[in-house]
Amino acid sequence: MVRVVFLHPDLGIGGAERLVVDAAVALRSRGCSVQIWTAHYDPHHCFSETLSPDLPVVCVGDWLPTSVFGYFHALCAYLRMIYVAFYLIFLSGEEFDVIFCDQVSACIPVLRLSRHRKKVLFYCHFPDQLLTQRRSLLKRLYRAPIDRLEEVTTGMADRVVVNSRFTAGVFKQTFPRLSGVKTDVLYPSLNFSAFDGEVDDIGGLVPEGRSFVFLSINRYERKKNLPLALQALAALRERVAKKQWDRVHLVMAGGYDERVLENVQHYEELRSLATSLGLEDRVTFLRSFSDKQKVALLHGSTCVLYTPSNEHFGIVPVEAMYTRCPVIAVNSGGPLESVSHEETGFLCEPTPGSFSEAMKHFVSDPQLRQRMGEAGRERVLKYFSLEAFTEQLYNHILSLTH
Structure with missing residues (x-):
């Protein structure tokens, strides 16, 4: 042994x-x-x-x-x-x-x-x-x-x-x-068994009627460029019809440790940004979520927004694709190897305009999530x-x- x-x-x-x-x-x-x-x-x-x-x-x-x-x-x-x-x-x-x-x-x-x-x-x-x-x-x-x-x-x-x-x-x-x-x-x-069990409902985290749920999962650190998710959401508001916008919601789920000053500060910075953008009722902030909550969010979301640039790898896109959740990520670093552009998600410039344009595809075509989701699952099974x-x-x- x-x-x-x-x-x-x-x-x-x-x-x-x-x-x-x-x-x-x-x-x-x-x-x-x-x-x-x-x-x-x-x-x-x-x-x-x-x-x-x-x-x-x-x-x-x-x-x-x-x-x-x-x-x-x-x-x-x-x-x-x-x-x-x-x-x-x-x-x-x-x-x-x-x-x-x-x-x-x-x-x-x-x-x-x-x-x-x-x-x-x-x-x-x-x-x-x-x-x-x-x-x-x-x-x-x-x-x-x-x-x-x-x-x-x-x-x-x-x-x-x-x-x-x-x-x-x-x-x-x-x-x-x-x-x-x-x-x-x-x-x-991935340890697939951790994602294949019974999945909880995300209803308690997302207001009723919000069927287009975008999800950001990352630590509350400034280098993760989390403001991009909020700014992209605000830009999406100008790209879609009101009846579509009424069904849109963003969940900001982040690793959070009270011992880490940056976590505490950046969490408050993001909440302030959401307020300044008029998105208070469109965003749910979640800190230090459980494994069950993460799995439920990945299964129940329309798409994951992965905002870091030059991320060395990033396991979240792989987790998302395994749960048949497409990914919108920055076109640099590890996501270039994990995400297949226009097949399992979109690789974009790190700008609100580029991210919101990709988000619009999912709002305009509700079947896109399923098509890209299946492709993502196959990619993870093959490579990861x-x-x-x-x-x-x-x-x-x-x-x-x-």
């Missing part, structure tokens, strides 16, 4: 966390022993699979700060993960064969200090240094050593896999010193099945143990 430990910074309910949980479940299905180690885990704010005793979660180091007076988030994240790795190697007494590490590579040197050096697989969702802006000289000076550390420590992994061809290209551009490192693409997958993901990941793990 291969023993695999997953190291992840914060086991919440984002896309990266979804992949880690799916990867752990996948390896367990192939007979591996798995554990997830993390610096933060809240049983009331997590994916349901992590509540099972078959998928043990070990949380250490949550007493360490996530920031210093609202600053130094990256440094704190690195220190927290280094502590988790140190605890695992020197204090836990755990026996394992392979470590699956993602997001934060700074812990890899510690992992290599184990008495019988274990193999490390690093899953690169996207280079961390590209996820933050450096408007000031002070910020650039602060990030310079952290960026260098990211490159050096990523190169210390025994194997590096990425979530898309797009990320593979960005990886090579961002880490020129790692030009000799091979990056294999391992697309995120859990079986394909499991086989690829299991082979990576096995090759590291030989």
